[in-house]
Amino acid sequence: xxxxxxxxxxxxxxxxxxxxxxxxxxxxxxxxxxxxxxxxxxxxxxxxxxxxxxxxxxxxxxxxxxxxxxxxxxxxxxxxxxxxxxxxxxxxxxxxxxxxxxxxxxxxxxxxxxxxxxxxxxxxxxxxxxxxxxxxxxxxxxxxxxxxxxxxxxxxxxxxxxxxxxxxxxxxxxxxxxxxxxxxxxxxxxxxxxxxxxxxxxxxxxxxxxxxxxxxxxxxxxxxxxxxxxxxxxxxxxxxxxxxxxxxxxxxxxxxxxxxxxxxxxxxxxxxxxxxxxxxxxxxxxxxxxxxxxxxxxxxxxxxxxxxxxxxxxxxxxxxxxxxxxxxxxxxxxxxxxxxxxxxxxxxx
Ligand SMILES: Cc1cc2nc3c(=O)[nH]c(=O)nc-3n(C[C@H](O)[C@H](O)[C@H](O)COP(=O)(O)OP(=O)(O)OC[C@H]3O[C@@H](n4cnc5c(N)ncnc54)[C@H](O)[C@@H]3O)c2cc1C
Numbered sequence: 001x002x003x004x005x006x007x008x009x010x011x012x013x014x015x016x017x018x019x020x021x022x023x024x025x026x027x028x029x030x031x032x033x034x035x036x037x038x039x040x041x042x043x044x045x046x047x048x049x050x051x052x053x054x055x056x057x058x059x060x061x062x063x064x065x066x067x068x069x070x071x072x073x074x075x076x077x078x079x080x081x082x083x084x085x086x087x088x089x090x091x092x093x094x095x096x097x098x099x100x101x102x103x104x105x106x107x108x109x110x111x112x113x114x115x116x117x118x119x120x121x122x123x124x125x126x127x128x129x130x131x132x133x134x135x136x137x138x139x140x141x142x143x144x145x146x147x148x149x150x151x152x153x154x155x156x157x158x159x160x161x162x163x164x165x166x167x168x169x170x171x172x173x174x175x176x177x178x179x180x181x182x183x184x185x186x187x188x189x190x191x192x193x194x195x196x197x198x199x200x201x202x203x204x205x206x207x208x209x210x211x212x213x214x215x216x217x218x219x220x221x222x223x224x225x226x227x228x229x230x231x232x233x234x235x236x237x238x239x240x241x242x243x244x245x246x247x248x249x250x251x252x253x254x255x256x257x258x259x260x261x262x263x264x265x266x267x268x269x270x271x272x273x274x275x276x277x278x279x280x281x282x283x284x285x286x287x288x289x290x291x292x293x294x295x296x297x298x299x300x301x302x303x304x305x306x307x308x309x310x311x312x313x314x315x316x317x318x319x320x321x322x323x324x325x326x327x328x329x330x331x332x333x334x335x336x337x338x339x340x341x342x343x344x345x346x347x348x349x
Contacts, residue, residue, distance in 0.1 A: 125161060
């Protein structure tokens, strides 16, 4: 599947943008602002950094400086959500049409949405493990939340941040969910409304020794980006443990990709699948992700610097870490608190 092949090569670009969004409790707003990296920046910085500068005639130096200024302006614009690279707009819903869709498993599909004609050369500009917001267009079929407000949900694309003209989402349908049955019923050419990007967590290599990702169901996509990004950087020595819980084996999203990644980076990544109820001969854990399961799969050592990330359905997030408080992280509770983790050591997506 083309989209999933693209995933393996996912070079996620760190972009940090600010935004003010209001969504359900487990959709978070931005954390802070930060740096934007782009091949052009690297190119310009590389030329300057190599000291070529001193050997160039003045007019060439000027050209390089102009280019660097242009890139800096784009960086600034992108930080403010007004850049010309990004098809997403921070404070405005934009319609992207469904271009094609492929089934992934019994309840999940891969959706390709194309940007409007005037944005076909643009990219989504979503940062590592960042997200965008989605809602359905207004109309008689529009489903509202319990307070009568539009239903808005965050998604982390599986396409690269450099993909131009379109973005790709892997979306699991919850039959009793508010938004996903609508997305699942979309026909080719129909639009969905998008807004963003939103920053979730600004990852810096080597800021903790071991990372623990606890994901449930469709909450896996931010973890995929985060871990893949870290493993792709040779200078990053961070080790990772994934605890991924699902109802059954057929619900495990990106399993092949995870297994390949774990085998390629056997010294840095351990993947553990937890099933509600395992089939005959299942060797992994079963049941809810509890404190004993976490400490068994991710035993902590005295003085070790760790960080735990949590993303999944509300009941799971509540029991693992305590739910979010709107866009804020919310009080740390549940299994991680029981195990002695501090608020600084836990991030809820
Ligand atoms: C950062 C981030 C990235 C994400 N990326 C993806 C992605 O790439 N792909 C993807 O498919 N999903 C992703 N999600 C999840 C996505 O945002 C939606 O939550 C999901 O699609 C369900 O939306 P829905 O409106 O259809 O269902 P909802 O109406 O949200 O319900 C989902 C399920 O949870 C149950 N439920 C809802 N609220 C409660 C509650 N308070 N207590 C108990 N049960 C409850 C419902 O009954 C239903 O079974 C991501 C979430 C986050 C936070």
